[in-house]
C-alpha cells in the first residue's frame with residue numbers, strides 16, 4: 437500500500453478481533469513512530485506498550501472522563517471497549533523538556549502527533565487498525581503505569597486486527613473551506 441492510499445483509506449478502528457498482533461508488526465508500527473520528524477530532532481516521544489488484560493481493562497476504565505463526556509450525553513468513551521479488547525494498547529507519552537516551547541506553543545504535542553499518525557498509518561498498511569484516544573484521566577493513568585508527573589501522556593492507541601471492514605468514516609471539510617490562496621479567507 438503506498439502512502440497516499442494509506443492516508444486515504446485509514447479509518448479509526450474501535451472493534452478488534454482476538455487475533456494477536458505479531459511481534460514483527462508491533463515493532464514495525466513502533467519503528468514508523470520512531471522515524472517521525474520532531475523539533476530539532478529531539479524525539480521527545482516515549483511509548484508504553486501494554487498487553488496485560490487486567491491493565492488494559494483499567495486503561496479502558498480511565499478513558500471515561502465523566503466531566504468531559506456526561507455533558508455531551510455519552511455514557512462511555514466511544515473507544516472504551518477498544519482499549520479493553522485490543523490485543524495491544526500503546527500509550528504515547530512526551531518528555532516536554534525534549535521539545536520546543538515557542539510563542540506559547542508547546543511542540544511536544546506536534547512531535548507526538550506526527551509520530552502517532554505514522555504509527556496509525558503503518559498499522560493500517562500492515563492490515564492492523566488503531567484509533568487515537570485523547571480523552572482519559574491523565575493523573576490516574578500515570579499512577580497506573582508508573583509514568584512520572586513531568587511526563588505528559590498524549591494519547592492511547594489500541595492496536596489489533598479490525599473485526600469488520602471499514603464502512604467509511606466521518607466526512608472532512610471541503611478544501612475550499614480550509615485553504616486560502618495568497619491571503620487569509622480570499
Ligand SMILES: Cc1cc2nc3c(=O)[nH]c(=O)nc-3n(C[C@H](O)[C@H](O)[C@H](O)COP(=O)(O)O)c2cc1C
Nearest residue numbers: 446447448513514515516567568569570571605606
Ligand atoms: C487528538 C485526538 C483525540 C481523539 N480522542 C478520541 C477519543 O477519546 N475517543 C474516540 O473514540 N476517538 C477519539 N479520536 C478519534 C476521532 O474521533 C477520529 O479520528 C475522527 O472522528 C475522524 O475519524 P477517522 O479517524 O475514522 O477518520 C481522537 C482523535 C484525535 C486526533
